[in-house]
Structures are given as C-alpha cells and as structure tokens.
Amino acid sequence: MSLRHAVLGLLAELDGGSGYDLMKMFELSLGNVWSANQSQVYGELGKLTADGLIQVTAEGPRGRKEYGVTGEGREELRRWLLEEEPKQARRDATLLRVFFLGQLDPDQAQAYLRGRADDMGRRAEELAALQGQIDWGDDNLSVYGRLAMEYGRRFMAMRREWAEWAENELKARES
Amino acid sequence: MSLRHAVLGLLAELDGGSGYDLMKMFELSLGNVWSANQSQVYGELGKLTADGLIQVTAEGPRGRKEYGVTGEGREELRRWLLEEEPKQARRDATLLRVFFLGQLDPDQAQAYLRGRADDMGRRAEELAALQGQIDWGDDNLSVYGRLAMEYGRRFMAMRREWAEWAENELKARES
DNA sequence: CCTTGCATGTAATGGGTTACATGATTTA
DNA sequence: TAAATCATGTAACCCATTACATGCAAGG
Helix, strand or coil, rough: CCCHHHHHHHHHHHHHCCCCHHHHHHHHHHHHCCCCHHHHHHHHHHHHHCCEEEEEEEHHHCCCCEEECCCCHHHHHHHHHHCCCCCCCCCCCHHHHHCCHCCCCCCHHHHHHHHHHHHHHHHHHHHHHHHHCCCCCCCHHHHHHHHHHHHHHHHHHHHHHHHHHHHHHHHHHHH | CHHHHHHHHHHHHHCCCHHHHHHHHHHHCCCCCCCHHHHHHHHHHHHHHHHEEEEEEEECHHHCCCEEECHHHHHHHHHHHHCCCCCCCCCCCHHHHCCCHHHEEEEEEEHHHHHHHHHHHHHHHHHHHHHHCCCCCCCCCHHHHHHHHHHHHHHHHHHHHHHHHHHHHHHCCCC
C-alpha cells in the first residue's frame, strides 16, 4: 500500500500537481526508490480522491486536473511516516541466482560474481559523477533526495565489494 | 518471473522434493532472498509441470507428490542463470519515507533515521551471531547460502552506517 | 485419543505491467 | 503542417497475499 503514500507525499511536497507532473517525478527522481507507471498513477489519483485524501483543485488545458492534499490526506501521510513500520520486501534477483550457482561450473559461477562486481562498480561511478554535477537546492525534496542518493551510492559500493569478496571465496575453494 | 526459477532451482539442488519440502526451504533459508507462500509454491509446481520443466517422480503417503526437474527444466535454469540479466526491483519502503521526511519536524525526521539505525544494528548483530553458530556443510546450498548470508550482514551494516550519517547530516543543517 | 506435523489444493482480492486508445496544445 | 509534448483514461493479464478448506499419519 505504499504507492498511495508516494503519490500523497509528492503532492504534499510539490504543493499540488497533475498526474502528468507526478509521472515526471517518478521518472526522474522518486522512481529510483519507488517505481510506478502511468496507469498506476492515474488509478491511484482516482482512489485517493474517492477516499477524500486529495481533491481536484484546478482544471487546465487538455483535460489537465490539478490535485491538492486535503487535511485528511496530510494526517494520513504523517501517520504513515510516524507509525507504520516500513517492511522490507525480501526479493533480490541477483542474490536468488547466487543460491543456485552450484548448477554452473565453478568458473561460470565466478564469472557471474565478477559480472555483478563490474556492473555495480559502473553504477557506483555513475552515481558519484551525478552527485557531483547536481546543484542541490534547499527545498525538502532536494535535502532528503540527496540523502537517498547517497544511500544509492553506498549500496552500489557495498554490492561491488561483496561480489568481489564472494568471487575470491570461490577461488579459495578451488584448492 | 523469478518464483518459477526459485522453485526450479530448489528442485535441482535438492534432487527433487514435494511442495511441502520446498515451503520449508523458503521458510528457513531461501525466503530471506526470495519469499513465497504456500499458494504460490503449489500453483507454480502445477504450471512448471504443465510446461514440462518438472515432473512428478513419485507419490507418497497423504497425497504427497515428489517432483523432479526434467532435462528441459535444467536447460531453462542454466539459461536463466547465464543469460537473463537480474533486474533490480526499485522499491524500498524505508527510503520512500526518507523522501518525505520534510513533512515532519526536524527532530521527528532525525528520530526516524535513528530508529532505522538502531533496527539495522540489531539485525546485523543477530545475523552475525547466527553466522557464528551455523555449521556450514559442503553442499552447494551451504556454500552459496553462506555467501548470501554474508551479503545480508553487510547490507544491514551499510544501512546502519548510512542512517547514522544521514542523521548527522540533518543535525548539521540545524545551524 | 489427541495433538502436531505433513500435505495439498482453491477462491477472492489487490497491486503491478503492458498495451490500447484518444486527443489537445505547443513548437519548429 | 508535422512532430513532440502534454494529458488522461481503460482493459487484459499476471503475480502475490490472505483466507478458506480438507484430510492423513505419526508420536506421545
């Protein structure tokens, strides 16, 4: 049930916006942390409106509808932030494969881990470069988005280091 | 489509087993990396059988059916391991909240991060303790499961460090 | 004999992905 | 005037979760 709060949160931070505006945000920033597609966004806007957590505040050209968070919506957002325990989805496609690497030859298993290490190294560098380029503003989404981005960088680095360690563990077993 | 390969992989590693056997594996080891419930397991066994990737190899008491991987199934497992790029699900409930911490008072935001750091620290310790206790065997699932567990430990540690760093970043901004 | 564990299945519901479908407005 | 962008919506399908439903077998 977190898509609901992603939409609610964005509308709260942006002081309102259209479904199209939200989609842009999902595409270029929030989506790295919680992805959503167009169908989902419009669907959720409808449900949130029906539940009274947001409302249409203006209508523009091309059928554009601008939404704003209601008092009830703000309350729900705070409740979610403060009271609901974030529960981790235990699903990792890379790690699932690791469990079954015994089905491959040892050198293929090592190559898999090497591939992960390289991939993660690449991504960590890309993120680090991006981090240097961006001019962070002083608004909430910039301040907290920056924290999230640093998390991403550390995550990639950690995964790279682990994959290299794991590759060496397998090499050590070969004797 | 990875549940399919989780089931296929387990049957390959265990040299066959029943739905019940697989559920046990999901509960106590594989589930930390790819979770699945009873309905899913039995449903997937049916689909895999219909597609010829596994087959019933024996029937036991209480309607027990033992499944084994077919040649086609083994082929599909290798293909998945070697050729399919693991794609990461970009969904993290903890981090999603971080984006919207600006909706809280600064001290509440810091408390959220502190809570995460504590939680992760606790889990990292639990995992480290578990790691020390387990007698790892020499079978594939033990060898590779050990790698996955070390990943979990490092992951928790990284998250703890990040949450502490983020908390300090917020404190530094207060001036 | 009673509890625990073994064992399988189905139905309802909700969320996510992909594809389809349409059209207005701006800009080059 | 053509292409790009803005803008919304629906339908079909698949996957995951929860709940329901049943019954046999082994051990204390």
